[in-house]
Amino acid sequence: MYGDEATVDRILTGLGDTWAIVGLSTNERRPAFGVAQVLRRFGKRIVPVHPKAETVHGERGYATLTDIPFPVDVVDVFVNSQLAGPVADEAVRIGAGAVWFQLGVVDEAAYDRVRAAGLEMVMDRCPAIELRAPKYRQ
Numbered sequence: 001m002y003g004d005e006a007t008v009d010r011i012l013t014g015l016g017d018t019w020a021i022v023g024l025s026t027n028e029r030r031p032a033f034g035v036a037q038v039l040r041r042f043g044k045r046i047v048p049v050h051p052k053a054e055t056v057h058g059e060r061g062y063a064t065l066t067d068i069p070f071p072v073d074v075v076d077v078f079v080n081s082q083l084a085g086p087v088a089d090e091a092v093r094i095g096a097g098a099v100w101f102q103l104g105v106v107d108e109a110a111y112d113r114v115r116a117a118g119l120e121m122v123m124d125r126c127p128a129i130e131l132r133a134p135k136y137r138q
Contacts, residue, residue: 002101002111003122008130011120015097016073017044019127020065022087023078024048024056031102032078038128039076042136047072065090076100076127085110092117102126 003011019039024032025048036046036057047068048054048061055061062068065075065087075091077084077100084101088110091099098120101107106124114121130136 002106002108003125007120008122008125011074011098011100011122012127012130012136015120016071018047018070018072019044019074019076020047020049020062020068020072020091020096021076021078022049022065024061025050025052026054026056030078035076035078035102035126035128038131042131065094065096068094072096074098074100076102077105078102079105081106085113088114088121092119098122100125100127 021032021036024036039046046057046059048056048059049065050061051063053061053063075096077087079087084105085107088099099114101123103124103126111121111123
């Protein structure tokens, strides 16, 4: 398991509310679009990160994590596993507090690098599903 319950809880409640969502675009059919909506309902500020740098849910988009001109607490990754490692490395470089790889996104070497750098990390889980747990709905 890559992200025990305590880690999930720390990321969802204790690290801050600015979430950069890598792979978020205006395509409403993509899972990132719906997950961003759920995160917003739970008080998170979402920051779209996509090569097109589109505005999504009223939030300005950026082409890369390094283009974001303010601190990011969590980097939520919606790219495929082969591309996820470099995103995780970029999250470390910008000083994010945590990296979250979505369902189906697995890169064990990236997980080890992120944890070695001192960041929290969850892999192969969805924060929108986790936030629906009764303990987060108060």
